[in-house]
Amino acid sequence: MTDSAQTWHKTACMLCESNCGVEVRLDGRRFSRIRGNKDHVSSNGYICEKALRLDHYQNHRTRLTTPMRRRDDGAYEPVSWDTAIAEVADRLAAVRDAHGGASIFCYGGGGQGNHLGGVYGQAVANALGVRYRSNAIAQEKTGEAFVEGRLYRAHTRGDWEHTEVAVFLGKNPWNSHGFPEARRVLRQIANDPDRSLVVIDPRRTKTAELADHFLAVRPGTDAFCVAALLAIMVRDDLVDWDFLHERVAEIEPVIAALARVPIADFAQRCDIALEQLEAVAQRIGRAHSVAVYEDLGIEQGPHSTLVSYLQRLIWILRGSFAKPGGIHPHSAIGSVTGGGSGRGRGGRPKVTPVTGAPIIAGLIPCNSIAEEVLTDHLDRFRAMIIESSNPAHSLADSPRFREAMAALEFSVVIDVTMTETARLADYVLPAASQFEKPEAVFFNFEFPDNVFYLRKPVLDPEPGTLAEPEIHTRLVEALGAYTSEDLAPLHEAAAQGRAAFAAAYGELMADRPELAGVGAAVLYRTLGPTLPEGLAGAAALWFASQMCAAAYPEAVARAGIAPGEAGLGDGLFDAILASDDGVVFTRHLHEEAWDLLRVDDAKIHAAIPRLLEKLDALGDAPVDHTSDAYPYVLSAGERRSFTANTIFRDPGWRKADAEGALAISPGDAAALGLEDGDRVRLTTATGAAVPCVLIDDAMRSGHISLPNGMGLDYPDETGEHFRVGVAPNELTALEWKDDIAGTPWHKHVPARLEPLR
Ligand SMILES: Nc1nc2c(c(=O)[nH]1)N[C@H]1C(S)=C(S)[C@@H](COP(=O)(O)OP(=O)(O)OC[C@H]3O[C@@H](n4cnc5c(=O)[nH]c(N)nc54)[C@H](O)[C@@H]3O)O[C@H]1N2
Numbered sequence: 089m090t091d092s093a094q095t096w097h098k099t100a101c102m103l104c105e106s107n108c109g110v111e112v113r114l115d116g117r118r119f120s121r122i123r124g125n126k127d128h129v130s131s132n133g134y135i136c137e138k139a140l141r142l143d144h145y146q147n148h149r150t151r152l153t154t155p156m157r158r159r160d161d162g163a164y165e166p167v168s169w170d171t172a173i174a175e176v177a178d179r180l181a182a183v184r185d186a187h188g189g190a191s192i193f194c195y196g197g198g199g200q201g202n203h204l205g206g207v208y209g210q211a212v213a214n215a216l217g218v219r220y221r222s223n224a225i226a227q228e229k230t231g232e233a234f235v236e237g238r239l240y241r242a243h244t245r246g247d248w249e250h251t252e253v254a255v256f257l258g259k260n261p262w263n264s265h266g267f268p269e270a271r272r273v274l275r276q277i278a279n280d281p282d283r284s285l286v287v288i289d290p291r292r293t294k295t296a297e298l299a300d301h302f303l304a305v306r307p308g309t310d311a312f313c314v315a316a317l318l319a320i321m322v323r324d325d326l327v328d329w330d331f332l333h334e335r336v337a338e339i340e341p342v343i344a345a346l347a348r349v350p351i352a353d354f355a356q357r358c359d360i361a362l363e364q365l366e367a368v369a370q371r372i373g374r375a376h377s378v379a380v381y382e383d384l385g386i387e388q389g390p391h392s393t394l395v396s397y398l399q400r401l402i403w404i405l406r407g408s409f410a411k412p413g414g415i416h417p418h419s420a421i422g423s424v425t426g427g428g429s430g431r432g433r434g435g436r437p438k439v440t441p442v443t444g445a446p447i448i449a450g451l452i453p454c455n456s457i458a459e460e461v462l463t464d465h466l467d468r469f470r471a472m473i474i475e476s477s478n479p480a481h482s483l484a485d486s487p488r489f490r491e492a493m494a495a496l497e498f499s500v501v502i503d504v505t506m507t508e509t510a511r512l513a514d515y516v517l518p519a520a521s522q523f524e525k526p527e528a529v530f531f532n533f534e535f536p537d538n539v540f541y542l543r544k545p546v547l548d549p550e551p552g553t554l555a556e557p558e559i560h561t562r563l564v565e566a567l568g569a570y571t572s573e574d575l576a577p578l579h580e581a582a583a584q585g586r587a588a589f590a591a592a593y594g595e596l597m598a599d600r601p602e603l604a605g606v607g608a609a610v611l612y613r614t615l616g617p618t619l620p621e622g623l624a625g626a627a628a629l630w631f632a633s634q635m636c637a638a639a640y641p642e643a644v645a646r647a648g649i650a651p652g653e654a655g656l657g658d659g660l661f662d663a664i665l666a667s668d669d670g671v672v673f674t675r676h677l678h679e680e681a682w683d684l685l686r687v688d689d690a691k692i693h694a695a696i697p698r699l700l701e702k703l704d705a706l707g708d709a710p711v712d713h714t715s716d717a718y719p720y721v722l723s724a725g726e727r728r729s730f731t732a733n734t735i736f737r738d739p740g741w742r743k744a745d746a747e748g749a750l751a752i753s754p755g756d757a758a759a760l761g762l763e764d765g766d767r768v769r770l771t772t773a774t775g776a777a778v779p780c781v782l783i784d785d786a787m788r789s790g791h792i793s794l795p796n797g798m799g800l801d802y803p804d805e806t807g808e809h810f811r812v813g814v815a816p817n818e819l820t821a822l823e824w825k826d827d828i829a830g831t832p833w834h835k836h837v838p839a840r841l842e843p844l845r
């Protein structure tokens with residue numbers, strides 16, 4: 089073997105939000121070996137089985153290597169980059185000129201491992217006057233954002249490493265991870281007699297098997313379950329009154345509402361024994377700290393925003409905040425929500441233009457997107473820019489989304505491969521892969537030490553592809569946002585050093601405030617060329633670092649960051665560029681958590697009247713939405729060992745569960761005369777499929793489950809396309825959604841099963 093084949097290159101796994109540090113060895117452009125990076129600042133060498141398969145992302149049969157333009161007959165033809173950029177810019181400008189920037193909708197901008205491109209995509213959006221955008225977060229976390237916006241105006245996370253009682257609510261970290269070294273942490277809690285693991289899930293997941301308390305809730309009834317738990321805590325005085333008096337405003341109406349909860353009735357509705365709920369309440373009630381992690385199991389089901397609220401009351405009642413083992417807000421270096429959108433005249437829109445759906449965290453609800461297109465309303469969306477996302481597969485009711493894309497005047501997709509969505513677009517622009525450019529995520533949610541990792545390219549871009557910073561900057565320039573004369577002073581200043589550059593950049597933005605919106609492109613063109621080779625795409629982080637240092641100067645300094653030529657933010661940027669293993673960018677003290685809440689009185693505002701009304705009305709709500717025609721509850725899209733959204737397209741990456749079987753309880757299978765491996769007809773109100781069956785005694789009777797990310801088209805050796813497994817959103821519907829946040833009920837789809845024999 090040559091030396092280069094022996095070299096380990098540091099990067100990250102981008103299959104889930106944990107982004108564990110990995111090292112890869114190359115054989116040409118193939119990843120010949122992969123291992124965890126022991127020096128990585130947050131993952132410390134930890135990886136799961138999926139990371140070992142990353143070569144299936146980097147090397148496969150459907151990598152795009154040239155821009156594509158759709159012809160009138162629907163087929164795609166390759167075009168040059170110059171043609172593609174000029175035509176895409178012209179077509180977008182034409183839609184803007186005819187109908188305004190608000191008629192152009194942006195979707196995506198990042199996935200599980202790549203958020204840097206999205207910063208530059210925002211520059212294109214700003215150049216066009218785009219006002220509406222969304223991404224996958226608006227089909228999971230906007231209910232949470234609604235609640236946290238009212239309680240304390242911050243995003244929070246739990247301290248899983250230290251908490252005494254960890255509660256996982258509709259979250260299966262054994263499979264889905266989501267925090268550093270998830271499996272190690274789960275095992276540690278499970279093995280420690282002084283700590284407890286509580287799991288609330290209808291399925292006895294791997295996480296549930298480790299639990300001290302497993303509440304096998306009836307699907308869709310978590311609101312009853314958590315309300316009963318809270319009511320027991322109030323009834324039995326398991327509440328930290330000192331904390332409530334000192335740190336919480338408006339607690340009285342909350343306590344009063346909880347005192348009205350009919351505990352025994354609610355326990356029955358969620359199908360959990362009263363004694364079990366009491367035992368959990370007692371355990372939480374005597375704990376020094378408790379932290380709750382909610383995820384898709386409740387976010388994509390009935391009453392989801394209400395449950396997001398109720399679960400937070402658990403740790404609020406216990407005062408488990410701003411201390412080790414508790415819940416904490418965190419610093420940020422960038423944002424994955426719509427923070428930057430909707431600038432300009434009239435401020436940020438609060439509802440969508442056609443259906444008036446609520447915009448939360450700057451994102452329009454995913455279930456409303458197609459309806460904002462398929463109408464003759466004058467303010468409908470007429471064009472879409474989609475990046476790093478596969479909404480024709482991942483949004484509810486795929487047929488409706490396909491219809492919406494067909495109705496657009498113009499669409500462009502930026503992706504590494506010809507996805508289900510790309511195949512509906514007018515133009516497809518091929519991006520360099522995540523291992524061929526600098527990348528980073530803004531999923532930086534740790535406290536008191538928060539970490540950021542800029543990964544450097546392992547390979548040169550695949551010929552024919554460009555990295556997103558270059559693609560977007562070319563689009564911004566084709567749209568005429570600035571001229572090369574505008575940038576000349578910055579080029580000169582950049583040659584003199586960072587201090588001169590900072591001064592010149594500040595001057596330009598003061599003179600030409602309209603350029604602030606395309607600042608990322610300006611930085612890429614001017615600061616980018618002065619950065620180490622291959623890292624020009626990191627230029628926008630220079631600005632993000634300044635903002636971060638300005639927001640948390642003491643915490644950045646405490647993290648050991650020394651000021652650079654142009655101040656502390658400049659020093660932070662250099663530290664990020666220099667590190668191969670990630671950096672701690674802020675180090676807070678626990679009591680400073682209160683300063684991170686964006687409320688004037690540094691208090692938690694416990695009462696959310698709209699949700700307290702819902703709590704009072706809960707007794708009248710049905711326990712589920714099944715019927716004689718659709719007697720099962722289908723979880724359409726659970727995370728398994730071998731699912732990774734739609735990041736891998738080659739089905740050959742799976743070592744197990746190749747087809748993505750439909751999991752069903754032994755009793756239900758027997759009643760239908762089904763055996764393992766049988767095919768069954770699965771029907772919902774919107775679609776039907778014929779999955780194979782996996783009989784699994786971890787399933788509750790009446791609950792069935794399909795994995796996410798399946799049903800992608802992929803060519804065999806002859807070029808013939810085939811599809812493995814069920815695409816879940818052929819089975820879901822736009823109307824099944826939360827009435828506050830508009831998040832879909834992917835985990836609660838009424839369904840029918842019919843044996844084929
Ligand atoms: N292996 C793998 N890991 C991933 C991903 C992946 O594709 N594959 N995707 C990543 C992404 S994008 C995300 S958002 C996260 C999601 O991570 P999770 O939310 O943990 O993933 P899910 O398996 O979809 O749902 C979690 C649990 O909800 C349960 N559930 C279903 N219905 C109900 C209910 O009514 N009540 C309750 N309490 N629970 C219910 C399911 O049984 C399941 O165990 O995972 C990330 N990690």
Ligand SMILES: Nc1nc2c(c(=O)[nH]1)N[C@H]1C(S)=C(S)[C@@H](COP(=O)(O)OP(=O)(O)OC[C@H]3O[C@@H](n4cnc5c(=O)[nH]c(N)nc54)[C@H](O)[C@@H]3O)O[C@H]1N2
Nearest residue numbers: 224476477478482502503504519522724725733734816834
């Ligand atoms: N029924 C059902 N639907 C669901 C879910 C469910 O549980 N059930 N889960 C939902 C959730 S939580 C999520 S997060 C979404 C995920 O769904 P999406 O947000 O659509 O994202 P991914 O499937 O992760 O797709 C990532 C895309 O990025 C592309 N890509 C990879 N690398 C690059 C790159 O470097 N540059 C560019 N430009 N593109 C790149 C990939 O090819 C792929 O097309 O699905 C949601 N949909």
Ligand code: SF4
Nearest residue numbers: 101104107108136139
């Ligand atoms: S899939 Fe997630 S947990 Fe597994 S190695 Fe990749 S980033 Fe880490």
Ligand SMILES: [Mo]
Nearest residue numbers: 224225228733
């Ligand atoms: Mo997600």
